[in-house]
Amino acid sequence: xxxxxxxxxxxxxxxxxxxxxxxxxxxxxxxxxxxxxxxxxxxxxxxxxxxxxxxxxxxxxxxxxxxxxxxxxxxxxxxxxxxxxxxxxxxxxxxxxxxxxxxxxxxxxxxxxxxxxxxxxxxxxxxxxxxxxxxxxxxxxxxxxxxxxxxx
Amino acid sequence: xxxxxxxxxxxxxxxxxxxxxxxxxxxxxxxxxxxxxxxxxxxxxxxxxxxxxxxxxxxxxxxxxxxxxxxxxxxxxxxxxxxxxxxxxxxxxxxxxxxxxxxxxxxxxxxxxxxxxxxxxxxxxxxxxxxxxxxxxxxxxxxxxxxxxxxxxxxxxxxxxxxxxxxxxxxxxxxxxxxxxxxxxxxxxxxxxxxxxxxxxxxxxxxxxxxxxxxxxxxxxxxxxxxxxxxxxxxxxxxxxxxxxxxxxxxxxxxxxxxxxxxxxxxxxxxxxxxxxxxxxxxxxxxxxxxxxxxxxxxxxxxxxxxxxxxxxxxxxxxxxxxxxxxxxxxxxxxxxxxxxxxxxxxxxxxxxxxxxxxxxxxxxxxxxxxxxxxxxxxxxxxxxxxxxxxxxxxxxxxxxxxxxxxxxxxxxxxxxxxxxxxxxxxxxxxxxxxxxxxxxxxxxxxxxxxxxxxxx
Numbered sequence: 311x312x313x314x315x316x317x318x319x320x321x322x323x324x325x326x327x328x329x330x331x332x333x334x335x336x337x338x339x340x341x342x343x344x345x346x347x348x349x350x351x352x353x354x355x356x357x358x359x360x361x362x363x364x365x366x367x368x369x370x371x372x373x374x375x376x377x378x379x380x381x382x383x384x385x386x387x388x389x390x391x392x393x394x395x396x397x398x399x400x401x402x403x404x405x406x407x408x409x410x411x412x413x414x415x416x417x418x419x420x421x422x423x424x425x426x427x428x429x430x431x432x433x434x435x436x437x438x439x440x441x442x443x444x445x446x447x448x449x450x451x452x453x454x455x456x457x458x459x460x461x462x
Numbered sequence: 463x464x465x466x467x468x469x470x471x472x473x474x475x476x477x478x479x480x481x482x483x484x485x486x487x488x489x490x491x492x493x494x495x496x497x498x499x500x501x502x503x504x505x506x507x508x509x510x511x512x513x514x515x516x517x518x519x520x521x522x523x524x525x526x527x528x529x530x531x532x533x534x535x536x537x538x539x540x541x542x543x544x545x546x547x548x549x550x551x552x553x554x555x556x557x558x559x560x561x562x563x564x565x566x567x568x569x570x571x572x573x574x575x576x577x578x579x580x581x582x583x584x585x586x587x588x589x590x591x592x593x594x595x596x597x598x599x600x601x602x603x604x605x606x607x608x609x610x611x612x613x614x615x616x617x618x619x620x621x622x623x624x625x626x627x628x629x630x631x632x633x634x635x636x637x638x639x640x641x642x643x644x645x646x647x648x649x650x651x652x653x654x655x656x657x658x659x660x661x662x663x664x665x666x667x668x669x670x671x672x673x674x675x676x677x678x679x680x681x682x683x684x685x686x687x688x689x690x691x692x693x694x695x696x697x698x699x700x701x702x703x704x705x706x707x708x709x710x711x712x713x714x715x716x717x718x719x720x721x722x723x724x725x726x727x728x729x730x731x732x733x734x735x736x737x738x739x740x741x742x743x744x745x746x747x748x749x750x751x752x753x754x755x756x757x758x759x760x761x762x763x764x765x766x767x768x769x770x771x772x773x774x775x776x777x778x779x780x781x782x783x784x785x786x787x788x789x790x791x792x793x794x795x796x797x798x799x800x801x802x803x804x805x806x807x808x809x810x811x812x813x814x815x816x817x818x819x820x821x822x823x824x825x826x827x828x829x830x831x832x833x834x835x836x837x838x839x840x841x842x843x844x845x846x847x848x849x850x851x852x853x854x855x856x857x858x859x860x861x862x863x864x865x866x867x868x869x870x871x872x873x874x875x876x877x878x879x880x881x882x883x884x885x886x887x888x889x890x891x892x893x894x895x896x897x898x899x900x901x902x903x904x905x906x907x908x909x910x911x912x913x914x915x916x917x918x919x
Contacts, residue, residue, distance in 0.1 A: 391514045391528050393535060424527040424557070448535030450513040451522075452497060 384434045385454040392421035392428070394449040396441070404445070410438045412458060419443075419455060436460040465540045465564060465779045469494060469533040470508065471554070472544025473523065475833045475849055476755070477504035480542050483771040492536045494529055496522035498841040503833040512536060517843045523547045526554040533563045540564035540778055542771075546845070549754040550577060566778040567731045568753045569678070575727060576751040580621045580659050586748040589726040591719045594738065594747040596661035602639045605660060609638050612662050618642050620649035621657035624750055626696020628652055631663055664747065666899045667738040669693065670705045671752075672720035673762045675773050677782040678730025684717045685766045686792045688734075688758055692887065694810065694903045699880070700887065701758035702797040703765045705739075706858055707897035712744055723751065732759075732774050741897065757800065757850070760831055764796035764854040795861045796854040799869055799888075801832075803846040805878040813878035814842040823871035827854045827864050840877055848879065858896060862888060886910060 388394070396404040396419050406418050412432040419430045440457040443449055467490040470480050477493060481504060484491045493508035498517035505511045512532050515522030522528070526548055533541050541563055543549035552573045558565035567573070576582045583593050597608035598621075609616060609632070618641050620628030628649045630641040642658060650656040668691045676682040689705035690698045705713070720735035734756050736749040759770045768785075776784055803817075804810045817838045822830040832849025834840070840848065851868050855861035866888045872881055887893055890906060 391512060391532050391535070393531070423531045424561075426527070448512070448532075451515045452513050 383439050383457045383459050384436070386418055386430065386432055386434070386456045386458060388421065388449040388451060388453045388455050389430065390421055390423060390428065391451050392423040392449065394430075394443050394445070394447055394455065395420040395422065396443075396445040406432075406438050406441070406456070408438050408441060412436060412438060421449065430455065432458055434458045434460060463539065463564060463779055465489060465775060467492060467536070467538045467540075468566070468775070469529070469536060469538035469541045470504070470544065471523065471529045471541050472547055472549075473499050473502060473504065473833075473844065474847060475831045476544040476757075477502075478507065478833045479831050480544065480771055481507045483769055483775070486769075487772060487775065489775070492532070492538050494523075494532050496843075498839070498843060501839075503835055503838065510536060517841060519547065519843060526551065526557050529554065530557045530561050530563060533558075534561060538563070540566050540775075542566040542774070543754065545754050545757060550752070552577065564778050566774050568676075568727075568733065569730060572727050572729055573753050576733075576753050577624070578621055579619060579623060579750060580657065582750060583659070583748070585726060586723055589719075589722045591723050591748045592746065594662045594664060596659055598657075598659045599642070600657075602642060605638055605642050606635065608660050609635050612660055615663040615665065617661050617663045618645040618658050619661055620645060620653055620655070621659060622653035622655040623649060624752075628658075629696075664738050664740055666742070666901065667740050668705065668897065669698075669736065669749070669900050670708070670716060670739045670746070671734045671736040671756075672717055673756075673759070673770075674720050674724045674729065674733050674735060675770075675777065675783060676724050676727075676729035676731065676733065677777055678728060679782070680725060680728045681783060682721045682724045682729055683783055683785065683787045683790065684721050685762050685768060685770075685790055687713065687716055688761055689897075690758060691898050691900050692893070692903055693900055694907075698758065698800065699903065700797065700799050700884070701761050702795065702858075702861075703761040704792055704795065705897075706795075707741070708739070709744060712739070712746070716746060719746070719748070723748065729753075731777050732770055738900075741899075757847070758798055760829060760850060760852045761796040761798045764829065764852055765792045765794060766790055767793070794854060794856045795858045796852060797858075797861050797865050798850050798852040799865065799884045800850055800880075801848045801872060801874075801884070802880045803840045803848050803877040804880050806880050806883040808878075810880065812842065812846045814840045814846075815877040816840070817848070817874050817876045819873060819875035821871070821873040822849065823851065823868040825864075825868070827861070828852070828868050829854070834874070848874065848877075862894060 413435050414433050416432045417429045418432050421428045436458040439459040443455050469492045470477050471494050481491050491508045492510045493504055494514045495505055495511050496515055496517050514528050514532055548554040550573055552570040555565045555570035555573055580598050586593050595612050599605040599608050615633045618630040630645045632638050632641045645658050646656040670687050670689050672687045673685040674682050687705050688701050688703045690701045692700040723735050732755050734752045737746045738749055739746040803813045805813050817834050820834055820836045829852040830849055834848045853861050853865035855864050869884045
């Protein structure tokens with residue numbers, strides 16, 4: 311079962327046009343719920359409540375965004391724009407490679423914004439299934455950095 | 463330095479506008495977007511789009527370090543800040559200067575000297591530019607003494623304010639202590655700077671501003687003036703060039719004052735020096751300088767034939783000014799209406815949503831700057847400007863006719879707009895006669911309330 315960005319957009323549109331303040335959808339292994347709070351927070355609430363973190367596909371030539379979401383794997387999303395580093399310093403072994411086991415708080419990379427280093431954590435327990443970004447690349451906010459196969 | 467790739471740190475119609483000139487100049491564009499703007503019109507037009515953060519501007523468009531990182535990461539030579547957001551924050555200009563990225567705008571020092579209204583007033587005085595009677599005050603006792611000298615009505619203004627923000631009007635001296643305290647608290651909250659100053663309130667005045675371009679080496683030319691007196695709560699709704707009914711002498715003195723002010727700063731780039739014109743006394747006062755491209759720049763482009771964005775880029779690249787003052791000729795008249803997603807029947811409350819059907823006018827002497835097409839989202843996070851309809855004609859009468867039919871031809875379904883307000887404004891005899899003051903919109907709206915409501919189109 312997959313949920314595309316278009317599906318999410320459609321659901322959002324339906325809710326936006328409705329009189330309902332809360333919506334809760336549940337089907338095999340996927341739970342989608344959001345609440346219409348203060349208007350300012352709408353967008354963020356929605357993104358945060360989505361367990362499969364589907365980012366609306368950009369019209370431009372944006373790098374890999376989650377158009378579809380595999381229920382068994384979870385994307386680790388870049389929380390900011392910056393330069394992504396896979397290792398703590400040049401020449402050092404990467405924080406994680408494919409097959410590595412990660413905990414929620416495992417560091418998977420560093421994002422540099424104007425000389426400020428920000429650590430990125432897996433936020434999911436499982437095994438690294440795929441690394442989508444090369445060392446030293448510019449990553450955007452919302453870009454998928456890696457996929458983690460969730461531990462069951 | 464040749465500019466081959468520009469990162470645009472803005473959104474909406476101005477992002478579309480900047481892309482248009484970049485294409486003409488064969489310059490690549492990288493658009494920095496928030497998550498809410500990934501599918502905006504500008505995003506479809508830019509050569510590349512990078513997402514800098516979530517919808518809320520404080521987490522995206524206002525993050526100077528992320529913007530500069532985005533420019534470095536995409537190998538952009540320069541950043542165009544547009545208007546609003548970081549355009550007049552010294553932080554972005556500074557960071558650019560430190561990172562080897564060209565900032566398309568003035569230097570950080572120049573932004574600082576005009577952002578501080580107290581300092582700008584002092585600069586104006588030194589440049590021999592008249593300022594309204596006023597004083598910097600630090601305590602109530604000082605304020606009372608200064609207030610007595612200036613006389614009422616007066617305004618308490620925030621030193622870091624601008625565009626009408628952080629202002630309190632005082633009609634009787636007894637109200638001054640309370641107004642001053644409130645203004646200081648608000649100024650601290652809004653601008654992180656509690657300093658305030660007093661200025662005489664000019665009851666019946668026109669808002670006239672002069673467009674200038676400086677090469678950063680002391681040469682400054684002007685591109686005539688714009689009348690922006692049609693405002694509601696200090697928000698401009700309609701602008702025109704030239705300002706009708708000014709004496710030739712007054713107009714010349716305004717231009718010279720603006721050039722002197724910017725020249726003293728060795729101003730670099732496009733800027734606007736705003737004045738209040740007291741028509742009865744044939745005199746004017748310096749209000750503030752805006753160190754950026756302005757929303758209403760198209761009326762100047764229409765009457766002068768210059769591309770202001772192209773001039774900004776040329777100056778930033780070090781090419782200097784492409785013209786001398788005597789090349790500037792004002793041809794005909796141009797008027798711009800700002801079409802906003804707001805409800806004139808409900809105190810102009812913002813009306814975000816999706817514009818399902820959109821149709822903008824076109825034709826001789828009509829220009830539309832917009833980012834709104836059918837299906838465009840108007841997110842609640844940003845300003846409510848949908849587009850600008852600009853008419854240009856050989857005189858004010860023919861321009862007004864063009865503009866009236868153009869406004870009548872705009873069709874936007876899905877969000878409320880202020881089009882009915884513009885229709886009413888353009889049909890008003892006082893406005894048609896020209897030269898209205900800044901209190902005009904309030905009077906017009908009061909008049910509208912006592913007569914039957916006009917139909918909405």
